[in-house]
Amino acid sequence: MSAETGTRMSKSSRSALLGAMFLMATSAIGPGFITQTTTFTVQLGAAFAFAILVSILIDVAVQLNVWRVVGVSGQRAQVLGNKVAPGVGWVLAGLVLVGGLVFNIGNIGGTGLGLNALFGLDAKIGGAISAVVAIAIFVSKRAGVALDRIVVVLGVLMIGMTAYVAVVSRPPLGEALRSFVLPDTVSFLAITTLIGGTVGGYITYAGAHRMLDSGITGPENVGAISRSSVYGIIVTGVMRILLFLAVLGVVAGGVTLAQDNPAASAFEAAAGEVGLRLFGIILWAAAITSVIGAAYTSVSFFTSERTTPRTRNLLTIAFIAVSALVYVLIGTAPVTLLVFAGAFNGLILPIGFTVILWVAWRRRDLLGGYRYPRWLLGIGVLAWLISLYLGWSSVSAVGTLFA
Numbered sequence: 001m002s003a004e005t006g007t008r009m010s011k012s013s014r015s016a017l018l019g020a021m022f023l024m025a026t027s028a029i030g031p032g033f034i035t036q037t038t039t040f041t042v043q044l045g046a047a048f049a050f051a052i053l054v055s056i057l058i059d060v061a062v063q064l065n066v067w068r069v070v071g072v073s074g075q076r077a078q079v080l081g082n083k084v085a086p087g088v089g090w091v092l093a094g095l096v097l098v099g100g101l102v103f104n105i106g107n108i109g110g111t112g113l114g115l116n117a118l119f120g121l122d123a124k125i126g127g128a129i130s131a132v133v134a135i136a137i138f139v140s141k142r143a144g145v146a147l148d149r150i151v152v153v154l155g156v157l158m159i160g161m162t163a164y165v166a167v168v169s170r171p172p173l174g175e176a177l178r179s180f181v182l183p184d185t186v187s188f189l190a191i192t193t194l195i196g197g198t199v200g201g202y203i204t205y206a207g208a209h210r211m212l213d214s215g216i217t218g219p220e221n222v223g224a225i226s227r228s229s230v231y232g233i234i235v236t237g238v239m240r241i242l243l244f245l246a247v248l249g250v251v252a253g254g255v256t257l258a259q260d261n262p263a264a265s266a267f268e269a270a271a272g273e274v275g276l277r278l279f280g281i282i283l284w285a286a287a288i289t290s291v292i293g294a295a296y297t298s299v300s301f302f303t304s305e306r307t308t309p310r311t312r313n314l315l316t317i318a319f320i321a322v323s324a325l326v327y328v329l330i331g332t333a334p335v336t337l338l339v340f341a342g343a344f345n346g347l348i349l350p351i352g353f354t355v356i357l358w359v360a361w362r363r364r365d366l367l368g369g370y371r372y373p374r375w376l377l378g379i380g381v382l383a384w385l386i387s388l389y390l391g392w393s394s395v396s397a398v399g400t401l402f403a
Contacts, residue, residue, distance in 0.1 A: 016214030019148025021228045022155045024207025025235035027293030028198040029286045031110030038263040040190045041247040046175040050183035055194035056237040062199045065380040067229035069356045070208040072367050074217035078301050081355045093301035099345045100202045100298035104323040107290040109332050114284025131324030134291045138313040154285040161278045162242040169249025169270035201345030202297040209300040219370045295319040349387040
């Protein structure tokens with residue numbers, strides 16, 4: 001692709017890049033995202049705003065580097081890993097597969113809970129129906145186009161509905177704005193949890209790998225690549241902030257949320273029966289886009305540009321089907337497996353990000369001679385140090401569980 005075509009991008013290329021951006025964002029906005037945000041808002045109140053701001057800044061540092069290296073090199077993360085040190089890429093791929101599969105069982109469960117809140121359907125039936133919907137996307141001969149469109153539509157839908165609830169709940173905006181820079185308390189647990197939930201596991205590579213499949217690569221497209229990575233994190237951040245404000249308004253009004261499903265009770269307290277139905281739609285949309293993102297990205301670690309679209313789609317369908325079957329048979333992912341998957345996700349970021357930074361620093365040959373910006377490498381190293389802490393915390397959690 002010439003420099004001119006890189007700057008004057010076609011409509012289909014812009015659509016694919018928009019899809020990659022929203023795939024990254026909606027993969028991060030899953031059932032766990034909603035639960036985490038609600039829980040920390042209840043615990044910290046307006047002070048949670050600071051944790052959101054810090055996590056967004058670190059997320060930007062991570063994704064700027066991941067998208068830049070993957071996009072400029074035109075190679076998937078596992079391929080780069082094997083070129084940096086033989087076998088590292090396959091270790092990374094294995095971690096993504098195990099973590100993605102187990103968490104996808106939870107994502108299927110989230111779709112079931114969403115349809116339960118919306119229509120009163122049994123959660124298992126709702127999960128099975130949602131899996132069929134996700135599979136239908138990859139049955140299509142134009143699966144890539146269908147994927148891009150559905151994640152954009154559902155992403156915009158989630159943001160719009162959450163914005164409505166944030167307005168009607170009437171949060172204390174002045175206190176929230178002050179807490180973005182001058183919080184009453186700082187929770188490092190909240191910050192590290194948010195980072196792990198938005199750039200941990202397969203989520204780190206969801207958008208970047210989709211971008212590769214769309215063909216937007218090389219130094220000539222570095223501007224579009226970088227902007228898209230930042231926009232994706234901003235979409236995630238906007239959703240986090242709106243959800244935070246929606247719950248904050250309810251909590252600040254003195255409402256005590258139900259412990260078994262605090263997010264649902266917050267939406268119901270803010271907007272009554274309509275709020276509860278909106279929560280069902282938002283939860284379903286968040287869960288099914290995470291199902292799609294987890295399946296697509298996990299399969300991308302075991303395929304290459306030589307893999308035919310049909311084979312890739314069949315593998316993605318199988319991934320979703322296995323996740324749904326396990327959920328229907330056992331109801332949810334066993335707690336032990338979820339903790340193990342969390343540990344795997346905690347390891348994926350430091351291992352994979354080490355590869356990204358090494359390529360940026362020492363392997364200019366893999367970047368086609370591109371001179372990597374030192375400032376970008378610098379903020380990447382800072383984010384990498386935090387990822388090491390996240391990885392250690394995840395492993396420690398497993399050790400504590402089985403001590």
